[in-house]
Amino acid sequence: MRQYRIFINVHENCFQNLPSGGRSCILTPMKSGSAVIIGRPNSGKSTLLNAIVGQKISIVSDKPQTTRHRVLGVVTEARGQIVFLDTPGIHKPAYAMNRRMIQTVYDGLHDVDLVILMTDASIAFGSGENYALEMVKRSGLPAILLLNKIDIIAKRRLLPIMQRYGAAGDFLEIIPVSALKGENLDVALDKIFEHLPEGEPLHGEEYFTDRTERFLAGEFVREKILERVREELPYACAVLIRRFDESRRETKKIVRIEADILVEKRSQQGIVLGAGASQLKSIGIAARHDLEKLLDCKVFLGLQVQTSPDWRNDESVLDELELGL
Ligand SMILES: Nc1nc2c(ncn2[C@@H]2O[C@H](COP(=O)(O)OP(=O)(O)OP(=O)(O)O)[C@@H](O)[C@H]2O)c(=O)[nH]1
Ligand SMILES: [Mg+2]
Known part of the structure; x- marks a missing residue:
């Protein structure tokens, strides 16, 4: 006989009193999956990872090409688990080191459930953004676009930027955020969970990175x-x-x-x-x-x-x- 296991998430306030005097319980399946964060250098990928995981695991600086490795960060909640992969910024490689960095980005696009494309909304759309969009398209993976650094742009500029990206790529969601100030990150996390498959967490609750x-x-x-x-x-x-x-x-x-x-x-x-x-x-x-x-x-x-x-x-x-x- 085949056995099935169902992973469910019992919400804190999931119990409802029924008119009959009984109690019902709303159960939702647990989510579990991986999401790779890609984008141009300095767009805020590592800032996002640290903010979402709640630990400093990927270094941040105002110099482009800060991240050189793939850095894994795990978020575990009652509703499930997301394994995030931070990657080096996409750039033209000039040295063997940079070729390895770019290979890390391509490798990150394999065996993941979702791509998170991070863009710096405060800079003009250019060839670098086009290249990143092409990479997402070629991956064939479902993608969410995060428009970062909304804390330093006028709110009226947001809609045209969102429309421009919406026309250029096929995104499940386009979400304006500020990774630095934590603005809208709860919405981004909700959407990422929403688009992940159902399943059991791969890692224990305490595990938050693969880096030593x-x-x-x-x-x-x-x-x-x-x-x-x-x-x-x-x-x-x-x-x-x-x-x-x-x-x-x-x-x-x-x-x-x-x-x-x-x-x-x-x-x-x-x-x-x-x-x-x-x-x-x-x-x-x-x-x-x-x-x-x-x-x-x-x-x-x-x-x-x-x-x-x-x-x-x-x-x-x-x-x-x-x-x-
Ligand atoms: N104003 C503002 N600055 C931000 C935000 N997110 C990141 N930054 C800044 O942008 C710079 C780059 O951030 P990182 O997180 O290192 O960017 P990255 O995309 O990981 O960069 P690479 O590793 O070089 O690819 C840092 O100075 C951050 O403080 C944001 O939401 N608002
Ligand atoms: Mg980085």
Whole structure:
């Protein structure tokens, strides 16, 4: 005999008193599925992921191409579970590193239930937006468009932008949001749940990312560098964790982390170090602060700056950085 399992979601206020004196209960099936977030660099994909998951798992900066990896973030609620995939911004790849980043976006479009295309509503529609729309179309997947950064545009501009995207693509929903201010994110989440298949959660309630603490440590350091440097340096730097020592985590609540900051030129090394190594110190203090919150213990953080010319084309360094994974 075949057995069927039905996953149901019992709402807190689902019980109704019936005139007959009995009680009825409204049951809705649980939802479970995955949604990949794609879009141009700087559109706010990682800000959205962190806001929805409620944890900082993907670093954010005002420099394009901040995210280099696929970062998974899981939302689990009574109504179901969504596995979100944050991806690097879509751009023209110039180095082996960028080719791996773009491959990550294409890979993200496989085996997911839904695409979330994120656009920055405050910038003009251009060839980059067209390219992203084409990618969504070619994926053949159902898609939701989020028009982000509505906190910095005049409300009257929204309707024409929504009409333009509506004409250019076939979206299940077009939702204006502000990932930064949290505006309309509840509506976006409701709609994403609505369009996911029914099913059982894949992960336990506590699980919120597939990224290790070691990986996040490297990313947190890189975020602090991105906050402090300009021009070509954000693209030319990487952080390699050399040591992540947890041997005294249980007993003394201390984790020791050592990392190399890679840059491509000696002049960049000087910028990251700053006068009397003041810049490096400030990067270390800020990163340690975030890491102590993440790891819930004291962190000793040792940072070194190394010059590694053309590391962006060095496949072995890219492997070490887990790029493309
Ligand atoms: N005003 C405003 N700024 C936002 C909003 N969402 C994100 N930002 C800012 O936009 C910048 C880019 O945000 P990210 O989340 O790093 O963008 P991203 O799409 O992940 O960028 P890449 O990883 O480079 O592809 C940051 O300075 C954010 O603070 C928003 O809703 N409103
Ligand atoms: Mg990002």
